[in-house]
Amino acid sequence: MYGILEPQSGIQNRIMQSGYQKSETPLVSIRGLHFSRGERKIFDGIDVTIPRGKITAFMGPSGTGKTTLLHLISGQLRPDRGTIIVDGADVHRLSRPKLFKLRMRMGMLFQGGALFTDMNVFDNVAFPLREHTRLPRKMIRSLVLMKLESVGLRGARNKMPKELSGGMARRVALARAMVLDPMVMLYDEPFTGQDPITMGVLVRLIRSLNDALSLTSVLVSHDVKETTSIADYLYVLSEGKVVGHGTPDELGKATRSEWVTQFMQGLPDGPVPFHYPAPDYIRDLLAIPG
Numbered sequence: 001m002y003g004i005l006e007p008q009s010g011i012q013n014r015i016m017q018s019g020y021q022k023s024e025t026p027l028v029s030i031r032g033l034h035f036s037r038g039e040r041k042i043f044d045g046i047d048v049t050i051p052r053g054k055i056t057a058f059m060g061p062s063g064t065g066k067t068t069l070l071h072l073i074s075g076q077l078r079p080d081r082g083t084i085i086v087d088g089a090d091v092h093r094l095s096r097p098k099l100f101k102l103r104m105r106m107g108m109l110f111q112g113g114a115l116f117t118d119m120n121v122f123d124n125v126a127f128p129l130r131e132h133t134r135l136p137r138k139m140i141r142s143l144v145l146m147k148l149e150s151v152g153l154r155g156a157r158n159k160m161p162k163e164l165s166g167g168m169a170r171r172v173a174l175a176r177a178m179v180l181d182p183m184v185m186l187y188d189e190p191f192t193g194q195d196p197i198t199m200g201v202l203v204r205l206i207r208s209l210n211d212a213l214s215l216t217s218v219l220v221s222h223d224v225k226e227t228t229s230i231a232d233y234l235y236v237l238s239e240g241k242v243v244g245h246g247t248p249d250e251l252g253k254a255t256r257s258e259w260v261t262q263f264m265q266g267l268p269d270g271p272v273p274f275h276y277p278a279p280d281y282i283r284d285l286l287a288i289p290g
Contacts, residue, residue, distance in 0.1 A: 025052070025088075026049045026050055026051050026052065027050055027051065027052045027086065027087055027183070027184060027216045028048070028049070028050035028073060028084070028085065028086050028184070028216075028218070029048075029049055029050075029083075029084075029085040030046065030047060030048040030049075030050075030073075030082065030083070030084050030085075031047050031082060031083050031085075032045050032046075032047065032081060032082040032083070033045065033046045033047075033048075033072070033079050033081075033082035033083075033084065034079060034080045034081040034082055035065070035068065035072065035077070035079045035080055036080055041240045042065040042068055042240060043065055043068075043069070043079075043082075043240050044239075044240035044241055045081075045082070045241075046237075046240070046241065046242050047242070048235060048242070050216065050218060051216070051232075051233070052216050053210075053214055053215070053216055054210075054216065054217070054232040054233060055206070055207065055210055055217040055219060055230055055231050055232050055233075056216075056217070056218055056219070056231065056232065056233050056234075056235070057218075057219040057220070057221060057227045057228075057231035057233070057234050057235070058218070058219070058220045058221075058234075058235045058236075058237055059220075059221060059222060059224065059227060059234060059235070059236050059237070059263070060222065060236055060237035060238055060263070061222060061238070061263070062222060064237045064238055064239075065237060065240070066188075066189075066220035066221075066222075066237065067111070067188050067189070067220060069220065069237075070108070070186045070188055070218065070220060072084060072091075073086065073091070073186065073218065074091075074103060074106055074108065074186065075091045075092065075094070075099050075102070075103065078092050079092065086102060086184075087102070087105075087183065089102060104132060104180060105180075105182050105183045105184070106182050106183070106184050106185075106186060107177035107178050107180065107182035107184070107185045107186065108177055108185075108186040108187075108188065109170070109173055109174050109177050109185065109186070109187045109188060109190055110173065110188055111188045111189040111190075111192060113161075113169045113170050113172070113173040114173060115161040115169055115172060115173055115176075116161070117160075117161050117162065119160075119161075120157070120158050120159060120160050121148070121153065121156050121157050121158065121159050121160075121161075121164070121172050122144055122148075122157040122158065124161070124172060124173075124176055125144045125147055125148060125172065125175045125176045125179055126140055126141075126144045126179075127176065128176065128179050128180050129143060129144070129179055129180070132180065133180075143179060144157075144175075144179065145157070147175040147176075147178055147179050148172075148175050150175065150178070150209065151171040151172070151174055151175045151205060152171065152201075153168060153171055153172060153175065156168065156172075165198075166193060166194060166198070167194055167195065167197075167198030167201065167202070170190065170194065170198070170202060171201070171202070171205070174202075174205065174209075178209065178213070181213070182215070183215070183216065184215065184216045184217070184218060185206075185209075185210070185215050185216070185217045185218070186217075186218050187206065187217065187218065187219040187220065187221075188220055189220060189221055189222075190202055190206065190219065190221065191203075191221060191223045191226045191227075192221075192223070199223075199226055202226075203226050203229055203230050206219070206230055207230040219231065224263070224264055228248035228251075228252065228264075229248075231248055232247070233245070233246070233247060234246060234247070234248060234251055236251065236257075236260050236263060236264075238263075243257055243260055244257050244260035251264055252264060
């Protein structure tokens with residue numbers, strides 16, 4: 001079920017020869033990142049280091065900018081201040097052609113899958129190869145079947161997206177994101193809306209594919225259990241800041257941050273209170289002016 005690619009494709013060989021194999025230098029380095037939407041501050045001077053060949057996860061409640069961070073890393077958004085270095089390149093100083101080439105080396109699994117509804121599974125996965133390479137049809141077929149085999153869906157190649165379960169659609173989207181053999185995979189809430197079996201499948205796929213293909217993976221999620229089971233390193237975000245970081249074991253133990261403890265343990269009350277701010281309860285019931 002979890003067949004992993006054994007032979008490296010020609011695309012992957014060329015990428016490996018270009019020198020992004022595991023090394024001591026981080027693949028992504030973020031320094032002093034500031035980003036706002038209107039009056040709302042999303043990031044307030046955060047620093048992040050993402051090592052090569054590892055799974056680095058960003059966690060936090062909804063609305064803390066996790067997906068926005070992926071868009072900043074891939075150059076889809078520009079920061080107000082700060083730098084984002086990806087494989088030695090300052091993303092937001094690149095020319096359009098160079099940024100396009102950098103994005104070709106990134107795969108992204110969108111939260112909703114984003115499959116083309118008028119294409120079958122095979123054509124969805126083949127789309128990036130047909131758009132961005134001049135590979136012969138036979139090689140494209142082999143690569144597509146190889147990627148579908150790696151996510152357990154080679155037998156579903158002729159199905160349309162509407163015939164797929166949510167978990168199957170997410171796996172097809174994963175195969176498509178990997179088909180150009182990226183150096184880094186960006187996962188946007190991969191476990192959202194999935195049943196327990198599908199979540200287990202996705203967890204194992206993300207970990208095994210990362211290791212087998214020497215990928216660097218960046219994952220954003222608010223699902224603590226699934227994320228901590230596969231991540232090598234975690235960052236916890238809140239109110240524009242990194243409020244905690246470390247290995248899953250380190251963050252799972254007592255920390256100096258009550259907020260991180262509340263989030264990681266799913267406590268109903270704490271720095272994020274159960275009660276929304278309100279007048280005194282008794283005075284409110286008796287309608288006593290405040």
